Amino acid sequence: MIKIVQATPPPDNRISLVFSDGSFGELDLQPLIDRNTELTEPLADAAFRNRFFLELGALCWPNGLELSAASLHQRLRSTGHLRTVEAA
Template sequence: MIKIIQAHYVQQRILRLYFSDNSFGDYDLQPLIDRQTELVMALNDDVYLKQFFLELGALCWPNGLELSPGNIHRKLAEQHQLHYQTKVA
């Protein structure tokens, strides 16, 4: 089961996510925000967007929005935006 182990704000609605399989990618939240659902509308505010946190490997916000690490990982892989870190011996 894939988990997000680190997350960093990069720039306008983009978070760099590091996964438990040593992969990482830049996740663009704009397509999600464009849906304009009640929970994601708060992400239009950059101050609020930066209040993300990780809970049990998922990407979360204080309003209850929780994004599945498996779905994000799959989307990044499909978009060829997933990269793997090389381990140094």
């Protein structure tokens, strides 16, 4: 089971993620922000966006928004933004 082992606060709407398999990439949060739902709207605020934490390998925020490591890993891989140590 893949987990997020490290997440670095974004200077913009991107967040750097490192996964338990050694792969890594930058997640663009703008598509989530653009959804403008009750859970994603607070991400537009940089102070709130930076309050993320990791829980059981998932990327979470205090309002209950939780993004699974597997879905983020797949999203980054399918868009060509997932890197491995060999490819770095």
